[in-house]
Amino acid sequence: MSQRDHIWRLIRAGDVFTIAGLIESTGYSSSNVRPYVNGLAKNGVLERIDPRPGKPTHFRLADDPGPQAPRYDGGKGQVMTRPTERYRIWQSVRVLRVFGSADVAATAESTKTSVNAYIRDLCHAGYARMTRSTDHSRGNQCEYRLIRDPGPLPLRYRVSDSALIDPNTGEVFPT
Template sequence: MRETLSQRSWEWIKKQPDFHSHELAKEMDVSLHQAQMVIDHLKTLGAVETINSKAKPVVYAKVARAKPHLPGKNPTSPQPNSIRQRIWQAMRFLEVFTIPEVMGLAECSKSSVERYLTDLCRYEYVVKVGSFNKRAPMAKRRGWHNRYRLFNNTGHKYPVARKEGLYDQNLKRLIERPETAE
C-alpha cells in the first residue's frame, strides 16, 4: 500500500531537529504550496509547531511524543459516490428497470450502465425479463427497451467485477462465473 504525502512527510519530519517548508518541498519532491498544506495539516493535528516565525522561511519542529493519526490510502475500498455504486443503488431501488431509467436515477452515461449490467448479467445478479422482438419492424420497436430485474440483491455495497470473478463486498467473497450450458 502506498503512503500518502502526509505520511511520508511525517516520517521525514520525525528525523529532523527542525525544518522549513522549502526543505520539506524539496525532500518530498512537491510544490511549496503542497508542502505548506502538509505542515498546516500536521499543525492542526498537534504534531508540528512553529519555532521561529520571524525567520524567512518560517522554522518548524516536531512536537515531542506526537503521534498524529494519518490514515493511508486503501485502493480496494469502494468509493461511496462512484458511478457503479450509484448504478447499483438505482437497480436496488427500482428492482425491475430499463437502461434509461437507471441512467436517469444514477446520473451517468448509457455505456457505464451497459458495461456494469453486462458484468452483473454474466454472474446472474441481474436477469433480462423482457426484450423486444428483433424481427418486428422498426416502427413497432421504437421506444421499447429491454427490461431487467435485480435477481441477487445482497446489500448496499456494489459488486466489483474482477478478472477472477465478481467480488461481492456484502458477502465478502468472490463469486465465480457460472458454467454455461453448451
C-alpha cells in the same frame, strides 16, 4: 475486497484508532495505510485526537461519507467525493428494482453503454435477470429485475483474473 475497502470498513466499524493499529489489524504495509489515513485526515473525513509529539496519533471519523471507501487522490491531495459511475448505477438499480438501461442511465447520470455493461455483470453474477426482451416493433426495451441485493457496494471487476467481485460478501464470480 480491496485494501482501501478493508481499511475503510475498520475505520467505520470502530471508534478511535491509530495507524499502527490499522496496520496490525489488516497486515498491510505502512506505505499503504499511512498515506490513505493522512489524506482522509487532511480533507476532514478523519479527525486527529490529541496529537502529542512522540506518541501515536489517534484518529476518529469526523465526516462519514457512507459505506463506499473514499478515494484519495494523492497527486492533488484531495478526497474525491463524487461516487464512481458503478456506484451510481448500482444505487439506481437498488432503488428501481425493475429497470431498463435507459431508466438507470438517466437516474445514475451515466451512459447506456456503461449501464448495459454493468447490467450484464449483474445478470452474470445472478443478481438480476431479464424479465422482458427488446421488441423493436413496439419500441420496448429490455426490462430487468433485481433478484439479489447483498449491500450498498457495487460489483467490481478484477483484471488480474477477469473475475467479478462482490465487496459486500467477498464472493468471486469468474467471467
